[in-house]
Amino acid sequence: MRKLTYIDAIVEAMHEEMARDESVYVIGEDVDIKGGVWKGTVGLLEKFGAKRVRGTPISEAAFTGLATGSAMTGLRPILEIMYMPFCYVAMDQFLNQMAKLPAMSGGQIKLPITIRAQAGAGTREAAQHSQSQEAIFLHIPGFKVVMPATVYDAKGLLKSAIRDDSPVLFIEDRNLYYEPEEVPEGEWLVPLGQADVARTGKDVSVVTLGFPRRKALAAAKQLEGTVDVEVIDARSLEPLDMDTIGASVMKTGRLLVVHEAPVRCGAGAEIVRRVVAEYFDYLDAEPRVLGGANLPLPFSPVLEDACLPQVNDIVNAVRQMA
Amino acid sequence: MRKLTYIDAIVEAMHEEMARDESVYVIGEDVDIKGGVWKGTVGLLEKFGAKRVRGTPISEAAFTGLATGSAMTGLRPILEIMYMPFCYVAMDQFLNQMAKLPAMSGGQIKLPITIRAQAGAGTREAAQHSQSQEAIFLHIPGFKVVMPATVYDAKGLLKSAIRDDSPVLFIEDRNLYYEPEEVPEGEWLVPLGQADVARTGKDVSVVTLGFPRRKALAAAKQLEGTVDVEVIDARSLEPLDMDTIGASVMKTGRLLVVHEAPVRCGAGAEIVRRVVAEYFDYLDAEPRVLGGANLPLPFSPVLEDACLPQVNDIVNAVRQMA
Amino acid sequence: MLRTMLSIRLFEQRVKQLYRAGEIVGAIHLYIGEEAIATGVSEALRRDDYVFSTHRGHGHLIAKGGDLKRMMAELMGKATGCSRGCGGSMHMFDPSIGFMGGNGIVGGGIPLALGAAFSAQYRGADSVAVAYFGDGGMYQGVLHESLNLAAKWKLPFIAVCENNRYAATTPVAKSAASHDFSTYAAPHGIPGVRVDGNDCLAVHKAAKQAVARARAGQGATLLDCETYRVEPHCGIIPDDRPQEERDEWGRIENDPIERSRRRLKITQPQFAKLRAEIESGLDEAVEFARQSPMPKIGSCDA
Amino acid sequence: MLRTMLSIRLFEQRVKQLYRAGEIVGAIHLYIGEEAIATGVSEALRRDDYVFSTHRGHGHLIAKGGDLKRMMAELMGKATGCSRGCGGSMHMFDPSIGFMGGNGIVGGGIPLALGAAFSAQYRGADSVAVAYFGDGGMYQGVLHESLNLAAKWKLPFIAVCENNRYAATTPVAKSAASHDFSTYAAPHGIPGVRVDGNDCLAVHKAAKQAVARARAGQGATLLDCETYRVEPHCGIIPDDRPQEERDEWGRIENDPIERSRRRLKITQPQFAKLRAEIESGLDEAVEFARQSPMPKIGSCDA
Ligand SMILES: Cc1ncc(C[n+]2csc(CCOP(=O)(O)OP(=O)(O)O)c2C)c(N)n1
Ligand SMILES: Cc1ncc(C[n+]2csc(CCOP(=O)(O)OP(=O)(O)O)c2C)c(N)n1
Ligand SMILES: [Mg+2]
Ligand SMILES: [Mg+2]
Numbered sequence A, B: 001m002r003k004l005t006y007i008d009a010i011v012e013a014m015h016e017e018m019a020r021d022e023s024v025y026v027i028g029e030d031v032d033i034k035g036g037v038w039k040g041t042v043g044l045l046e047k048f049g050a051k052r053v054r055g056t057p058i059s060e061a062a063f064t065g066l067a068t069g070s071a072m073t074g075l076r077p078i079l080e081i082m083y084m085p086f087c088y089v090a091m092d093q094f095l096n097q098m099a100k101l102p103a104m105s106g107g108q109i110k111l112p113i114t115i116r117a118q119a120g121a122g123t124r125e126a127a128q129h130s131q132s133q134e135a136i137f138l139h140i141p142g143f144k145v146v147m148p149a150t151v152y153d154a155k156g157l158l159k160s161a162i163r164d165d166s167p168v169l170f171i172e173d174r175n176l177y178y179e180p181e182e183v184p185e186g187e188w189l190v191p192l193g194q195a196d197v198a199r200t201g202k203d204v205s206v207v208t209l210g211f212p213r214r215k216a217l218a219a220a221k222q223l224e225g226t227v228d229v230e231v232i233d234a235r236s237l238e239p240l241d242m243d244t245i246g247a248s249v250m251k252t253g254r255l256l257v258v259h260e261a262p263v264r265c266g267a268g269a270e271i272v273r274r275v276v277a278e279y280f281d282y283l284d285a286e287p288r289v290l291g292g293a294n295l296p297l298p299f300s301p302v303l304e305d306a307c308l309p310q311v312n313d314i315v316n317a318v319r320q321m322a
Numbered sequence C, D: 001m002l003r004t005m006l007s008i009r010l011f012e013q014r015v016k017q018l019y020r021a022g023e024i025v026g027a028i029h030l031y032i033g034e035e036a037i038a039t040g041v042s043e044a045l046r047r048d049d050y051v052f053s054t055h056r057g058h059g060h061l062i063a064k065g066g067d068l069k070r071m072m073a074e075l076m077g078k079a080t081g082c083s084r085g086c087g088g089s090m091h092m093f094d095p096s097i098g099f100m101g102g103n104g105i106v107g108g109g110i111p112l113a114l115g116a117a118f119s120a121q122y123r124g125a126d127s128v129a130v131a132y133f134g135d136g137g138m139y140q141g142v143l144h145e146s147l148n149l150a151a152k153w154k155l156p157f158i159a160v161c162e163n164n165r166y167a168a169t170t171p172v173a174k175s176a177a178s179h180d181f182s183t184y185a186a187p188h189g190i191p192g193v194r195v196d197g198n199d200c201l202a203v204h205k206a207a208k209q210a211v212a213r214a215r216a217g218q219g220a221t222l223l224d225c226e227t228y229r230v231e232p233h234c235g236i237i238p239d240d241r242p243q244e245e246r247d248e249w250g251r252i253e254n255d256p257i258e259r260s261r262r263r264l265k266i267t268q269p270q271f272a273k274l275r276a277e278i279e280s281g282l283d284e285a286v287e288f289a290r291q292s293p294m295p296k297i298g299s300c301d302a
Helices: A006-020 A044-048 A060-072 A084-098 A134-139 A151-163 A212-223 A242-252 A267-282 A301-307 A311-321 B006-020 B044-048 B060-072 B084-098 B134-139 B151-163 B212-223 B242-252 B267-282 B301-307 B311-321 C002-020 C035-042 C058-063 C068-075 C110-123 C135-139 C141-152 C181-188 C200-215 C243-250 C256-264 C268-291 D002-020 D035-042 D058-063 D068-075 D110-123 D135-139 D141-152 D181-188 D200-215 D243-250 D256-264 D268-291
Strands: A002-004 A024-029 A053-056 A076-081 A114-119 A144-146 A168-173 A181-183 A196-199 A204-208 A229-233 A236-238 A255-262 A288-292 B002-004 B024-029 B053-056 B076-081 B114-119 B144-146 B168-173 B181-183 B196-199 B204-208 B229-233 B236-238 B255-262 B288-292 C050-052 C129-134 C157-163 C192-196 C221-226 D050-052 D129-134 D157-163 D192-196 D221-226
Touching: A002 A006, A006 A024, A006 A044, A006 A151, A024 A060, A044 A053, A060 A076, A060 A084, A060 C110, A060 C141, A076 A084, A084 A114, A084 B084, A114 A151, A134 A144, A134 A168, A134 A236, A134 A255, A134 A267, A134 B134, A144 A151, A151 A168, A151 A181, A196 A212, A204 A212, A204 A242, A204 A311, A212 A229, A212 A255, A212 A311, A229 A242, A242 A255, A242 A267, A255 A267, A255 A311, A267 A288, A267 B267, A267 B288, A288 A311, A288 B267, B002 B006, B006 B024, B006 B044, B006 B151, B024 B060, B044 B053, B060 B076, B060 B084, B060 D110, B060 D141, B076 B084, B084 B114, B114 B151, B134 B144, B134 B168, B134 B236, B134 B255, B134 B267, B144 B151, B151 B168, B151 B181, B196 B212, B204 B212, B204 B242, B204 B311, B212 B229, B212 B255, B212 B311, B229 B242, B242 B255, B242 B267, B255 B267, B255 B311, B267 B288, B288 B311, C002 C035, C002 C058, C002 C068, C002 C256, C002 C268, C035 C058, C035 C129, C035 C157, C035 C200, C035 C256, C050 C110, C058 C068, C068 C268, C110 C129, C110 C141, C110 C157, C129 C135, C135 C157, C135 C181, C141 C157, C141 C181, C141 D141, C157 C200, C181 C192, C181 C221, C181 D181, C192 C200, C200 C221, C200 C256, D002 D035, D002 D058, D002 D068, D002 D256, D002 D268, D035 D058, D035 D129, D035 D157, D035 D200, D035 D256, D050 D110, D058 D068, D068 D268, D110 D129, D110 D141, D110 D157, D129 D135, D135 D157, D135 D181, D141 D157, D141 D181, D157 D200, D181 D192, D181 D221, D192 D200, D200 D221, D200 D256
Parallel strands: A024 A053, A024 A076, A076 A114, A114 A168, A144 A168, A204 A229, A204 A255, A255 A288, B024 B053, B024 B076, B076 B114, B114 B168, B144 B168, B204 B229, B204 B255, B255 B288, C050 C129, C129 C157, C157 C221, C192 C221, D050 D129, D129 D157, D157 D221, D192 D221
Antiparallel strands: A002 A181, A144 A236, A196 A229, B002 B181, B144 B236, B196 B229
């Protein structure tokens, strides 16, 4: 075992995949200048040259379309969006083009694109720099979506995403970037579509998306002795590992989903819908979603913290249902 | 009573509101040329002049932003988006700007904007011209959202939308445009946030969004004698009239939501989430959502029809749950 | 080029009939009157060059070598269609000949073409990529972003504006501050060329230069091709353009096909023979489309 | 104008200290070295003119007459902040003086300003609207769409590019095919003016002309103001710009404040006095911010 940070795991995954396949290249703002704003492309320019590490002007619509067009003609872009809300500037290219071209062409077009989008909240950067968008990319058909919450998953899922032949949205959380965790040496893959049971328990199933995995584990620890919490990190939202979630609910009869996006029409509502549709008879209490507040994230630290699900909120929600 | 079409009801609402308030104006592509592509602005130019009826170039991002900026400074735009998927071209202006400015300004900015978006499917216009997006505008905080399915509601909700001081997304269905229905003379308002019980019944609650109201009523008719279906047209999705939906579920114990958008993370999932959270003990069967297929809408008529919930699908779904 | 132009014209007239008869449904945008543009451009292209088309794309595909049978089948929503019935008029695809699809979003295909140009450069191929768009596309910001990137990265990219004076019902003069779109190239330091878009030779000449530049690694070009949309915008939209304007453009001497015929000194009997050949190909195409099966449910789940 | 520029400079230096000390958090983009632009522009504006700002907006607000106390309180996330703590550095608002907000999206504020210009024209007021943006904003298509609309509709709109040579860590020379952004105006038929953005008089002169044109109903202007970002892009990003370049721009003769001081023949003692006055205002502002309460939960639920 060795220690690696989440962002370095991402860099490592790209190094390996770019070495493995000449058609993989990286494109985004500042990616070719000292490893970019987040240090997410460190060393790539030096190793693979300016041809394969393309810093762009602030033209998200154009370079997202460019990435798509290059994928239509044989390349495998890794497209970096510096902050996830900047996707909106390129939304036609994401939702009308990238999402639809494979289907509209009757399957003649394949789009092996990985979108690395930096997300996360709680960093006091206010509403236009912090917004979870996984639900949008889940609702509009055409994307696979993953949200790694550990260093191990960051590397393993990114490699799977790059090798996948359809657009995969890889959502990173900047709050996880720089803290090292233990990981193995060498290469590994984490397949798309597998949840991770982060903690087993028998009383309540808590399903998390991204960063809240940590908070749920902390809550589970606090609740030890009173409620035995199972924490399932969904990791992959599309495809979604309903088998693992269902098995847990069959055991506990209680479901809480935690994510940072607003609850309304979020991924939590979708998981509740599916659990209710497929496991209704196993439920002993109403499934619940704990999510972000239903408003644009405010700047002031006290306000921002109040808008995001915290460890205490999870503890309370679990207590109420157990 | 008199007969009026949905599109003429929309025109009438705008006539009345523009006459009532000088700050209301209309902006969009072709709106000043013979009443526009859909005949949704007929007569406005003649009555109110070119100042208040502004045909634009195909620059959705710029004129959506323009509408927002004008609302920040005292006007009340009615912004027409010719086909709803064109919203994506202007998505930064919708989701980062319009949605967030009021909150980011600490409430100093009010945005009395009505967005008229023409939606609907089944018209063989393929994926880039047919996509329901209500769930996106529900998920990202900052909008009220209505989806009228009758001529009466089209006029009444549009007038309420125009008078509202926050951005209201008014989703029209082109399949409803040109068929006359009976309506009263003169003015009326339909308040935002009230569902319409389109048909009372005691066995199953069917909640519809937009066009499927008709299909649900047809299905209910077919089921007469076997299952007594209550059809609730949600009309307003935000605010959502949970009282009416809840009262119905308390009576029937069974819920089916029908919409044309894909099911995953759609408005149906949200309604299920809320019903489960608030009325779990009243449920006698698992609530279900019947929605569009989970793919970009194909062109071929046989394929497109198979992707949308049809009367038969509703009949079957209700039978299964009753 | 005359044959290509005439094929497009007759294909479109057939489509119009079939649309009126209800055999073709959906939104159909005809290319009648604009045939010289796609024809002149494609004459300068190779099979391994890329074309990204628009909502008005039948002509672009025919000029690139599209199969009339599979096109007609697509319009009828059949399994044998060039997009297997999944795309329809606005979304025909034939990647095997570099035709990378129509686009229902005004301007939407422009950055995709940029990507194909990027890809060619990346792979060291000397293919070029063409993005067609209407005058309406000039108002979409992504065009300007794309011109900047194409210029800066010296991509083999050719932006072809089909300036037919109208975007749906809105005339250029009402929307554009500038009346000469070729001037949009100047700030990016790439050539902008205004061309008589009803003269296939003029278009071809300009396209040939642009393609040569692009293949030689000298970068992008913007062509502004002046033409006129003879038909209404789309099936559903009534046409209210000034009669004088339509008469002027409707003059037989302005017709791209007739201009070509006269220049080539093709006699009317020769022309009639050519026409008959094409019509019989179209008969086959329509028959093929009619006989083809509907796609199976689930066949578009890419 | 010297006082305004110095207020901005000293405000920003104070912010930098407080940010280092952890009293201010979040993303902070300092305006140091660019003071002449907002100052020169605002000197040409009235209270009822509109300003739409960027992520680097403190200077724009101060120049428009912003209240230092409420600004400092906003940066500390307090209830008394000019956005009640809901916006922070990138989203300060003061509609009462026509300051319509910063914007975290590069280019995002441009069409909003267009809307304010539209609104003024609609209401028959002779107010004008200014959109600030960086060189990075030149790469966003919405700018070009906005210039076309502003030109076509003759809106009282002034587009001010603060061309500080860098977009985050990317130099202009790497992104822009063109090096003179004022040329972007030409295709739209509006004036494009390149200005020495470190000379408040030059900026003011150009802005005055643009404002006069706009008020007279003659439409829009694009100003390309050349300047330099003295500080790193943002707190979190290390600075790797070439030392020679920084030395050149760092020369005291290039400093907008020093240039103004010399021109006005303000002596060092006079200058020190001015400085002290401003500093004492800033002391008050910081104190006010520190003493202010945190906002109540729910207070941003607009
Ligand atoms: C982004 C977007 N906005 C609006 C439309 C609706 N629309 C389809 S074609 C068209 C006119 C296009 O005009 P132009 O680009 O000149 O092409 P032409 O039809 O003249 O060939 C419009 C407004 C669209 N498809 N996409
Ligand atoms: C659409 C969008 N893309 C990227 C960013 C991230 N970002 C913030 S500021 C900035 C650089 C902006 O450069 P410029 O416009 O020149 O303004 P400056 O910072 O130099 O004042 C970038 C890339 C953003 N905020 N919005
Ligand atoms: Mg046109
Ligand atoms: Mg800059």
